Amino acid sequence: MSFDAAYEALTDHDDDARWAYGTGFADPLAGVDTAVPQDVDRGDLSAYCVALGDDALIMSHRLQQWVTRAPELEDELALANIALDLLGQARLLLTRAAEVEDAGRDEDALAYLRDATGFRNVRLVERADADFAHLVARLLVFSAWRLALLDRLTTSTDPVLAAIAAKGVKEVTYHRDYAAQWVVRLGDGTDLSHDRMQAAVDAVTPLVGELFVPDRVELRLAPAAVAVDPSTVRSEFDAVWAQVLQAATLQPLAAVAEESAPGGTGRDGVHTPALTEILAELQGVARSLPGSVW
Amino acid sequence: MLTLADLGILRGVDESGDRVVVTITPTYSGCPAMQTIQDDLTEALRRAGYAQVEVRTVLTPAWTTDWITAAGRLKLAAAGISPPGAAPRRASGPVPLTLVPSRRAIACPQCGNPDTEEIAAFSATACRSLHRCPVCREPFEHVKEI
Numbered sequence A: 001m002s003f004d005a006a007y008e009a010l011t012d013h014d015d016d017a018r019w020a021y022g023t024g025f026a027d028p029l030a031g032v033d034t035a036v037p038q039d040v041d042r043g044d045l046s047a048y049c050v051a052l053g054d055d056a057l058i059m060s061h062r063l064q065q066w067v068t069r070a071p072e073l074e075d076e077l078a079l080a081n082i083a084l085d086l087l088g089q090a091r092l093l094l095t096r097a098a099e100v101e102d103a104g105r106d107e108d109a110l111a112y113l114r115d116a117t118g119f120r121n122v123r124l125v126e127r128a129d130a131d132f133a134h135l136v137a138r139l140l141v142f143s144a145w146r147l148a149l150l151d152r153l154t155t156s157t158d159p160v161l162a163a164i165a166a167k168g169v170k171e172v173t174y175h176r177d178y179a180a181q182w183v184v185r186l187g188d189g190t191d192l193s194h195d196r197m198q199a200a201v202d203a204v205t206p207l208v209g210e211l212f213v214p215d216r217v218e219l220r221l222a223p224a225a226v227a228v229d230p231s232t233v234r235s236e237f238d239a240v241w242a243q244v245l246q247a248a249t250l251q252p253l254a255a256v257a258e259e260s261a262p263g264g265t266g267r268d269g270v271h272t273p274a275l276t277e278i279l280a281e282l283q284g285v286a287r288s289l290p291g292s293v294w
Numbered sequence B: 001m002l003t004l005a006d007l008g009i010l011r012g013v014d015e016s017g018d019r020v021v022v023t024i025t026p027t028y029s030g031c032p033a034m035q036t037i038q039d040d041l042t043e044a045l046r047r048a049g050y051a052q053v054e055v056r057t058v059l060t061p062a063w064t065t066d067w068i069t070a071a072g073r074l075k076l077a078a079a080g081i082s083p084p085g086a087a088p089r090r091a092s093g094p095v096p097l098t099l100v101p102s103r104r105a106i107a108c109p110q111c112g113n114p115d116t117e118e119i120a121a122f123s124a125t126a127c128r129s130l131h132r133c134p135v136c137r138e139p140f141e142h143v144k145e146i
Helices: A003-011 A042-064 A073-101 A107-112 A132-153 A159-187 A191-207 A216-221 A230-247 A273-288 B034-047 B070-078
Strands: B010-016 B019-024 B052-057 B117-120 B128-132 B139-143
Touching (some): A042 A107, A073 A107, A107 A273, A132 A159, B034 B052
Antiparallel strands (some): B010 B019, B117 B128, B128 B139
């Protein structure tokens, strides 16, 4: 088979739009009962799903940037799989957000056509990792926090959010174990790996405080058990973080001051320049060739 | 052939005359096979003579490897893929953290040696981990219990 024929075989289907970038994917909630419970504010529920979806989407993109750069093939597979899980969570959450919003947007419009100020992700997920130690420290913080949130969301009074969370808990449990095991291996390794792991822990610490600051939407939705007030998972996160750092012979969180998020948090749309850089890469093709398929 | 029913992905079939509604559930949130599974199901059911075919997705209850049938496990093993053991049962309280690579007793699907080692918790797909057998020296994949 010539190269051209192979390409034809790959793309010449009536469903070939799924190969496109940014268009043509089937609604991942197709056929799911997506009624919104009574007494739940649609705007708030949509905004909450956007925030959780944006966290997963941007973290997934940063992880994808490690593919071809990881120290070993096995770790490349691990990072790609974690990125894929998070992308799946992002798709479900952004689709839920768009449906609840009911303003004619879909997951693609939310992912590809918003500017940085429209994103609601925490700033932790935006940072480019200086090295592999920075990556695993950041992934540990992210997944320990997200796992605690998702675990509580399995009893959300929004049945779709509860279902998405129940799947996510199983996935993020693996992500957290992967990151934690690397932090221990590097922290409790050689003098060099220990020092570099400690530097990575110190570098991620200023970004931790923001994760536990509830925003207005979370505070409005939490009393009805639709959302989780993130301040309520702080002690669970701290216990996991302390357990890993102790096993890794690293200095605990208190050694470095947490940033107080001046001017607002990522949940308010206040972001670092790193998000603009990610979006330029993530949205470039979809924006320059709207609606195109290949 | 390993089927969707063997894997526990097929959750229901509702037939009424020339109309059929098939309900499936994803294994992992980001499973890239879902679209292909939907397309193939639709195509196969149309070929089988159904005029109206609908494929629905359910997210809840979340898929668990416990739904893989006994026949499915035998087929996985015959294909050199170690089938999952019982899915973990959560006690109440926070999700437990695992700080050391798992030391589950996973038998080599090639030679049957019961004492193998895990190489990586993630393999070619999210649902499988990578292992090696110190006796026959073969690497193999194991379907992770979730």
